Amino acid sequence: MTTSRDQLVRVHNFCISLDGFATGEGQSMDAPFGHAGHRLHEWFFETAMTREQLGLGTGGGRGVDNAMAEAWSPGIGVEIMGRNKFGPQRGPWEDESWRGWWGENPPFHTPVFVLTHHVRPSVEMEGGTVFHFRDASPQDVLAEAKKAANGLDVRIGGGPTVVRDFLAADLVDLLHVVVVPIVLGRGVRLWDGLEGLDERFDIETVSSPSGVVHQTFTRKTS
């Protein structure tokens, strides 16, 4: 006899400023988060997990920031991301040489569905990551992603527009938001159009000594 579990749809390590911006203005090749620079993710680069992944040595914190950051990977069988997470280009692809920000061996190690109005052939990377490009609704791409996840969970990787669309469609089971104590002033907001979202989730909040706040939204069981 085997036990099965539902496949969850999860968002992890989703960083926003005090004023709710998940990315700044002016994304470019040199500035994936626009004028936000690295400020939304400094806490992340101080964790033991990230330092190890980037080959920066064995230092780094092993407290609450690291524990929350590490939940990103286990049990994930596929990621869905928006095109603006995949790259800074807009509109039709001028060429298809762009293979993401992450080098030849991206940290995903699963199929990744990239939502875009400009589809292109799939791209197979080292280490198990395969980028598939889809022009589809959240519901449709999620159905395909769940099949590709082999019974494991689906991660919604961002950016903010994609996370917001999945939240608005009530497709998210777990949302981990990290509030960073900066005021960005401009960019793309997470919370727009989500009035009353809190009614659908149990919300747990913990502040970290690093200064960030971890907020965990778990879908209420009916």
Added chain:
Amino acid sequence: MTTSRDQLVRVHNFCISLDGFATGEGQSMDAPFGHAGHRLHEWFFETAMTREQLGLGTGGGRGVDNAMAEAWSPGIGVEIMGRNKFGPQRGPWEDESWRGWWGENPPFHTPVFVLTHHVRPSVEMEGGTVFHFRDASPQDVLAEAKKAANGLDVRIGGGPTVVRDFLAADLVDLLHVVVVPIVLGRGVRLWDGLEGLDERFDIETVSSPSGVVHQTFTRKTS
């Protein structure tokens, strides 16, 4: 020999939603915070301090929420508030019978300067509260308020537009924000136009078991 201290400009118990709204839409006589209802202040009404003030008995929490809430009063000699905190009316006063939301003995017990383009004679209440009405810049009303405060501190009481104006003018020394885990979706935001505010303050964050987050912004010493 006496020691003197600078008069501080302080904001306390300033509640905002996850998406940064300090008040909802549609303020009216029955709904001082519009569609937000009481949701931004539920934590506040569960504190021992507030229950005692409202004559609700000796219950209520005496933990971090109460401790932060209580810092509102000591050392304050005057409050500055916006007209929308004083009342729901807009434009010229139709009559001057409105004397605030708080009954004949308001909780301020000091002079209160109400910023409005429609000045009217001062109103003296029981318990030491006197409402003065001023059509003035933040700098000018603060100068008058500091004189009236008798060497004590000045509280900026809100609403969000007034707090934002004083922050933009770099007149605030201490800002205590309470982030409540609800998504309001609409209303008046605190953070608009304050990009980079974090650079001027040391920021301490603590989460409360009640679910709210207390963020204390203390002006950096140069």
